[in-house]
Amino acid sequence: MGITVSLHSELREALGEKYVLVEPEDVIVYERDGSIIQVMPEVVALPADTAQVAAVVRAAKRANVPIVPRGSGTGLAGGAVPAEGGVVVSLARMNRILEVDPRNRTALLEAGVINLDVTKAAASHGLFYAPDPSSQAACSIGGNVANNSGGPHTLAYGVTTNHVLGVEVVLDDGQVVWLGGAVPDTPGYDLCGVFVGSEGTVGIVTKALVRLMRTREAVQTLLAVFDRMDAATQSVVEITGRGIIPAALEMMDKVTIEAVEMGSSLGYPKGAEAVLLVEVEGVREHCDRAVALVREICEQTGARQVKVAQDAAERQRLWKGRKEAFGSMGRLAPHYYVQDGVVPRSRLPEIMREVAAISTRFGLRIANVFHAGDGNLHPNILFDMRTPGELDRVIEASDAILRACVAAGGSITGEHGVGLEKRNSITLLFSQQDLDAMAKVRKAFDPDGRFNPAKVFPTPITCAEMRLVPAKIPAGLWI
Amino acid sequence: MDLTTGTRERGNAGTRQATSVLSIPELDACVHCGLCLNHCPTYRVTSLEPESPRGRIHLVQAASQGRIEPNERFGEHIYLCLMCRACETACPAGVQYGRIAEAAREVLGPPGSPFARAVQMFAFRRLLPSLRRLRWVAVGLRLYQRSGLAVLVRPLLPRRLREMEAMLPQVPDRFFSPKAEVLPAIGPRRARVGVLSGCVMSVLFADVNEATVRVLRRNGCEVVIPNAQGCCGALNVHNGETVAAKAMARRNIDIFLGSGVDAVIVNAAGCGATMKEYGHLLHDDPAYKEKAEQFGRLTKDAAEFLAELGVVPPQGRVDLTVTYQDPCHLAHGQRVRTQPRILLASIPGLRLVEMDGSDRCCGSAGIYNITHPEMSQTVLSEKMRMVDHTGAQAVVAPNPGCMLQLRFGGKKFGPNVPVYHLMDLLDKAYGNAGTGERGNEETI
Numbered sequence: 001m002g003i004t005v006s007l008h009s010e011l012r013e014a015l016g017e018k019y020v021l022v023e024p025e026d027v028i029v030y031e032r033d034g035s036i037i038q039v040m041p042e043v044v045a046l047p048a049d050t051a052q053v054a055a056v057v058r059a060a061k062r063a064n065v066p067i068v069p070r071g072s073g074t075g076l077a078g079g080a081v082p083a084e085g086g087v088v089v090s091l092a093r094m095n096r097i098l099e100v101d102p103r104n105r106t107a108l109l110e111a112g113v114i115n116l117d118v119t120k121a122a123a124s125h126g127l128f129y130a131p132d133p134s135s136q137a138a139c140s141i142g143g144n145v146a147n148n149s150g151g152p153h154t155l156a157y158g159v160t161t162n163h164v165l166g167v168e169v170v171l172d173d174g175q176v177v178w179l180g181g182a183v184p185d186t187p188g189y190d191l192c193g194v195f196v197g198s199e200g201t202v203g204i205v206t207k208a209l210v211r212l213m214r215t216r217e218a219v220q221t222l223l224a225v226f227d228r229m230d231a232a233t234q235s236v237v238e239i240t241g242r243g244i245i246p247a248a249l250e251m252m253d254k255v256t257i258e259a260v261e262m263g264s265s266l267g268y269p270k271g272a273e274a275v276l277l278v279e280v281e282g283v284r285e286h287c288d289r290a291v292a293l294v295r296e297i298c299e300q301t302g303a304r305q306v307k308v309a310q311d312a313a314e315r316q317r318l319w320k321g322r323k324e325a326f327g328s329m330g331r332l333a334p335h336y337y338v339q340d341g342v343v344p345r346s347r348l349p350e351i352m353r354e355v356a357a358i359s360t361r362f363g364l365r366i367a368n369v370f371h372a373g374d375g376n377l378h379p380n381i382l383f384d385m386r387t388p389g390e391l392d393r394v395i396e397a398s399d400a401i402l403r404a405c406v407a408a409g410g411s412i413t414g415e416h417g418v419g420l421e422k423r424n425s426i427t428l429l430f431s432q433q434d435l436d437a438m439a440k441v442r443k444a445f446d447p448d449g450r451f452n453p454a455k456v457f458p459t460p461i462t463c464a465e466m467r468l469v470p471a472k473i474p475a476g477l478w479i
Numbered sequence: 480m481d482l483t484t485g486t487r488e489r490g491n492a493g494t495r496q497a498t499s500v501l502s503i504p505e506l507d508a509c510v511h512c513g514l515c516l517n518h519c520p521t522y523r524v525t526s527l528e529p530e531s532p533r534g535r536i537h538l539v540q541a542a543s544q545g546r547i548e549p550n551e552r553f554g555e556h557i558y559l560c561l562m563c564r565a566c567e568t569a570c571p572a573g574v575q576y577g578r579i580a581e582a583a584r585e586v587l588g589p590p591g592s593p594f595a596r597a598v599q600m601f602a603f604r605r606l607l608p609s610l611r612r613l614r615w616v617a618v619g620l621r622l623y624q625r626s627g628l629a630v631l632v633r634p635l636l637p638r639r640l641r642e643m644e645a646m647l648p649q650v651p652d653r654f655f656s657p658k659a660e661v662l663p664a665i666g667p668r669r670a671r672v673g674v675l676s677g678c679v680m681s682v683l684f685a686d687v688n689e690a691t692v693r694v695l696r697r698n699g700c701e702v703v704i705p706n707a708q709g710c711c712g713a714l715n716v717h718n719g720e721t722v723a724a725k726a727m728a729r730r731n732i733d734i735f736l737g738s739g740v741d742a743v744i745v746n747a748a749g750c751g752a753t754m755k756e757y758g759h760l761l762h763d764d765p766a767y768k769e770k771a772e773q774f775g776r777l778t779k780d781a782a783e784f785l786a787e788l789g790v791v792p793p794q795g796r797v798d799l800t801v802t803y804q805d806p807c808h809l810a811h812g813q814r815v816r817t818q819p820r821i822l823l824a825s826i827p828g829l830r831l832v833e834m835d836g837s838d839r840c841c842g843s844a845g846i847y848n849i850t851h852p853e854m855s856q857t858v859l860s861e862k863m864r865m866v867d868h869t870g871a872q873a874v875v876a877p878n879p880g881c882m883l884q885l886r887f888g889g890k891k892f893g894p895n896v897p898v899y900h901l902m903d904l905l906d907k908a909y910g911n912a913g914t915g916e917r918g919n920e921e922t923i
């Protein structure tokens with residue numbers, strides 16, 4: 001799909017010279033997100049406000065080219081990668097926090113606002129924004145909405161969809177509309193809900209009205225250390241089975257601990273097979289009771305040691321390790337490929353045994369760090385793309401993991417989305433009829449299939465330029 | 480000769496040669512997670528990925544694969560970077576961004592127009608390596624500033640040059656010229672240390688150098704200030720000049736290692752960071768590699784050294800509310816953050832009020848404030864806003880570039896408060912004890 005000169009000049013007129021990028025030395029950095037797939041865009045537009053977003057959408061429609069929304073590019077499924085070329089619309093400049101309303105406990109945000117900045121802005125009112133992806137220091141609210149992102153605290157508070165009251169969106173013809181609203185339940189269809197988790201395939205989110213929550217009176221963080229993975233997973237089953245809902249229940253395995261502790265010493269025991277990071281919060285008495293119960297369960301299931309963080313500094317150190325775990329993988333291997341499967345948490349012990357077996361079978365090191373309380377696995381397969389044949393094995397191993405998740409009654413993505421990466425794995429989960437029904441919903445919003453094409457739905461790759469970093473991979477190899 | 484080298488080098492940097500210089504292992508460590516983005520001053524201002532650490536790393540990687548040319552546009556992105564290395568602190572994967580950027584700059588040569596490049600090459604290769612020549616330039620500048628010529632010339636300059644002229648610091652009356660190469664410790668001797676005089680420090684901040692030496696001596700250090708030492712080469716390395724830089728590094732290594740000191744003390748953060756990394760600069764020089772690494776281990780920032788030695792608590796008071804600016808090359812480049820605060824806390828009467836983002840760059844960044852005045856001042860105005868919020872009566876910034884920049888910022892954006900080096904305040908505190916040891920001439 002060629003991009004015409006008139007599109008360039010139309011975009012320049014609407015956004016100004018500086019914010020329409022076309023030179024290779026500019027656009028090439030938008031070819032990739034946090035995943036390992038890359039396709040170079042033809043044009044990148046950086047609108048400053050909703051009106052400019054609408055102008056971009058209209059111009060792209062006239063030129064008949066695809067539109068790919070992009071937040072901070074931290075996505076792990078290639079969602080913001082322009083698989084079929086066209087205009088990448090970066091929302092990065094739209095990063096204003098328009099209002100924090102402590103009385104109604106809401107915040108009105110532009111789509112490019114960084115997740116962590118919301119909590120920073122709300123903190124002085126004793127409020128916080130609950131969905132906290134580990135990438136929260138970088139990812140955008142628009143990206144969170146599009147991927148319906150979760151985080152360590154999803155267990156207690158739910159995912160993004162539970163915290164978005166309304167969104168302002170730009171539709172396929174450039175119309176700007178508000179969906180949802182200031183009250184929790186608006187009459188009629190839940191159209192706001194259609195946008196949450198839509199991965200940029202139905203329109204561009206330009207603003208979001210989100211719910212804020214009151215900071216808890218007390219919070220305690222425990223670290224339980226295990227010599228066997230089985231014991232750790234069994235603890236998760238027991239804790240949640242007994243009706244305790246910790247605010248967060250995270251697991252890190254031996255390899256992950258090694259990576260994290262290589263950076264700076266944060267207090268994770270090297271050599272342990274697995275650790276659970278458990279956070280409980282609420283009123284003080286409840287907290288103390290929950291801590292005692294969690295400790296008891298972990299000790300019964302065979303924890304070597306259970307320690308409670310003594311102060312805020314120790315808590316922060318432990319969380320820093322958890323939040324930087326993905327990034328730390330770079331210390332162990334030149335490349336890592338993070339999978340994102342989910343199983344009912346009662347099946348955790350068996351799925352982790354399966355992951356270990358897959359690791360041995362394919363001869364690949366796998367680091368596990370994940371939202372155990374949600375049964376949401378993140379096996380990070382470590383590899384070196386330059387070793388011939390290694391990437392193929394990684395792809396096979398990750399496929400095996402996904403199949404195991406589905407076989408255990410789970411799904412192929414817990415929170416990272418389908419994107420480009422898993423659009424063909426989606427058939428593991430949905431029948432053709434299911435997919436047709438979804439396609440109809442999409443078509444109602446995006447009749448020309450212009451928004452983020454080749455994502456979510458199974459499609460053959462048409463773009464010959466798709467590359468896995470850094471080796472050139474023939475089109476079609478990626479699952 | 481030198482005046483043309485800059486231009487010639489860029490022409491010579493053929494793509495194939497560029498790809499090999501750029502293919503460095505540091506690139507592989509970046510996992511593209513984006514956690515560095517919001518720590519990057521230029522990304523915070525522009526919201527543009529090519530002006531972010533992740534973007535720049537991707538650019539270098541693409542150039543190393545021959546997918547893009549290391550051309551002018553590429554160079555603009557690489558040189559809009561402040562080299563503050565805040566991204567290194569933020570990065571969970573331990574990516575050594577500084578090395579990636581230095582490799583890119585080596586391929587590009589110094590930034591700017593051919594004339595600007597030639598001027599820089601002249602400065603890097605002819606002036607900085609020779610403190611004598613540098614002093615002659617400073618004398619010239621002082622004459623210009625004092626003789627009234629400046630007042631006459633200023634209105635005639637084009638706007639861009641006039642702005643640069645406004646950034647020029649006042650050259651003080653006196654340069655740093657210690658009376659002896661070895662000065663004894665005051666009280667029982669605890670260590671023998673070398674002191675780097677520095678290029679900018681010795682010309683513009685003789686008083687800070689003198690204060691540093693006095694403070695060291697009062698802490699029981701015998702101080703060695705070799706005459707034959709030279710500039711450390713930091714400005715060269717940051718601006719893509721490595722030939723002269725390596726020669727300068729070798730000279731300092733020989734001189735200080737030969738003087739039998741327990742540590743080499745630096746009071747300029749940029750110099751300290753570069754000297755600690757001499758091992759990397761000379762990694763392909765078999766004769767010097769190991770010596771360079773040893774030298775790197777001996778190098779200590781003055782605050783780092785004193786805090787580790789155990790600072791002798793000053794008895795005099797300095798009644799002042801200050802805020803502390805973490806110099807980038809101290810906080811990010813050398814991971815020295817707590818030590819300066821320990822020293823500040825040791826001064827009776829002094830109160831520290833932390834500012835938001837104290838470890839965010841002030842926009843000085845070596846010669847960046849001259850090569851990129853617009854970005855530099857955007858970053859600076861934000862910094863001054865944070866200083867203002869603290870209500871502090873003074874700013875402490877233990878690095879010459881930051882001191883000049885913050886003084887300029889105070890005048891331009893307010894609050895117009897004094898800017899001190901940490902060693903200034905410690906020296907004052909010791910001096911105020913009334914032991915009669917103050918006065919520059921006696922002790923130096």
Ligand SMILES: Cc1cc2nc3c(=O)[nH]c(=O)nc-3n(C[C@H](O)[C@H](O)[C@H](O)COP(=O)(O)OP(=O)(O)OC[C@H]3O[C@@H](n4cnc5c(N)ncnc54)[C@H](O)[C@@H]3O)c2cc1C
Nearest residue numbers: 071072073074075079134140142143146149150200205415
């Ligand atoms: C270190 C690390 C840790 C992570 N941890 C977690 C985690 O704990 N939980 C989790 O859920 N995810 C996690 N992620 C994945 C990622 O951060 C999330 O998916 C995040 O929501 C993506 O936000 P973004 O702004 O970077 O979006 P991008 O990557 O830019 O885009 C993601 C998708 O959203 C679409 N999109 C972006 N903005 C808009 C918009 N305004 N309107 C419409 N569509 C849009 C894009 O087209 C794309 O399909 C992690 C990633 C990293 C690198």
Ligand code: SF4
Nearest residue numbers: 519560561563564566
């Ligand atoms: S060194 Fe500073 S300016 Fe340069 S990329 Fe890193 S954070 Fe940004």
Ligand code: SF4
Nearest residue numbers: 509510512513515570
């Ligand atoms: S430099 Fe570090 S923080 Fe930045 S994207 Fe790369 S790995 Fe992530």
